[in-house]
Amino acid sequence: MSSDKMPWDLNLDISVESQKDYVSKTEAETNNDIDDHKKKYGLGKPYRTIVRGDVRIDKGDVQIG
């Protein structure tokens, strides 16, 4: 990863849904000694997700003090 770029500038083609469901099926199917729970909890890899949104608040809505 380039150290001078922010995560959202990396253009990594992030697909949140596909990464959320990531399970190495081939590995799970061949590894017979692990149960379904282990497939669910044990085979995932860390993944990155980027969230972007408008958080602008009208001045009239802001309460101070």
Next chain:
Amino acid sequence: MFGLTKEMFKLVRTTYLQADRINQGDIISDVEFIEAAEEIDGIITVAKIIFPLVIVLTQDCDLTWDFDSRQIGSSNQDKYLFSIIVAPLYNYEHFINGDHLSELHQKMAIIPSKMTATANKNLRQNETPRYHYLEFDSTVPIVNSVIDFKHYFTVNVQKLQKQKTEHYVCSVSELFRERISQRFASYLSRIGLPN
């Protein structure tokens, strides 16, 4: 020896704690690490890494004090923590292949899969300071895993507390968690020498 085999001693003991609070040694799934956040002209962008499993490393006494003082609403907030130290658990099979961070586009060191190879043996016998290898019994829904002490991070107390209510997996039992804690402290306090 009372029906215990050598293999059984390799397994880390775990418990399922009913306690509401976060405990040292808790294993929690799907924990978010806020990698970076930026606000420009009212548009906020947040980059997060979601770790499938993490283990809590903060000292248990600190966690107890934090929880208790929040519960009783004490007159001062002296015992409050800002965040809790956790470290990720990586799937052993991914780990030795060096591809456990492939979704983050990071290539990691490869460790020989042959169990008699020195690097593999050192990893599994917890003789490599950076890593802690864990094998769970069949009742625990976690595959053989490796904690990477270099990848520790912190999570906001309330955020992790909330995460635990839905994503608590189990807790590593006291003796085993103390060993993890001691190895983590030792790794962090190592004296770095120049190459």
